[in-house]
Amino acid sequence: MTTTPNSRWIRIDTTDGSFDAYLSLPPAGKQANNPGIVLVQEIFGVNEHIRSVADQYAADGYVVLAPDVFWRKAPRVELGYAGKDMEEAMALRKSVDVEAAVSDIAATVKTLRAEIGAGGKVAAVGYCFGGLLAYLAAARGLVDAAVPYYGGGIQNNLHEAAAINVPVQFHYGALDAHITPEHVEQVRQAVAGKRGTEIFVYDKADHGFNCWARGSYHQRSAALAHGRALTFLVNTLS
Secondary structure (H helix, E strand, C coil), X not given: CCCCCCEEEEEEEECCEEEEEEEECCCCCCCCCCCEEEEECCCCECCHHHHHHHHHHHHCCCEEEEECCCCCCCCCCECCCCHHHHHHHHHHHHHCCHHHHHHHHHHHHHHXXXXXXXXXXXXEEEECHHHHHHHHHHHCCCCCXXXXXXXXXXXXXXXXXXXXXXXXXXXXXXCCCCCCHHHHHHHHHHHCCCCCCEEEEECCCCCCCCCCCCCCCCHHHHXXXXXXXXXXXXXXXX
């Protein structure tokens, strides 16, 4: 598992045990009140792609911490996007306790806040299953903002939306068979009127469009979404 000169794995302690998280720092190092990002994995682990995304946000000046959400079942697992790896990823997703995962996000946020120092704000950015966890982190008041990308299952947890009191920016692909336009509309209605809420749908994008290691990667949508996320994070974490 490769790291960069500005990255390393750290341990996070919880009442259930401890788990690893990938920490990536800005090239210039930490500065006073750096904003932080908890970067939440897809169902494929904190793999090379997720670490690269962490480094990407770190290059933008954020202190990024990506927790190993599957540590109870398969610590430090790294999976690909097809065949047996996909089967294992789906099995891990079905076996995970979502509430336990949310508690791990809370522990990660606590660790990150200690890392960036008093005054620094933290956002959760998540993809697929991680998008659901980012959404729940916002709804539970764990973070100062959230950016869920194609969050699988958000539409099944809209009862949590009423509690959202921080800005949330949602990204969806119009071609996503897992999250249909009807699901997106349900999310839109559930968060209507919420301060700072944005929903973007990308006409030519499928599920997983941000991941350049997947066949569904769509460069234009990924670049546009990343730019929008950066603008959102600057406005909400400054």
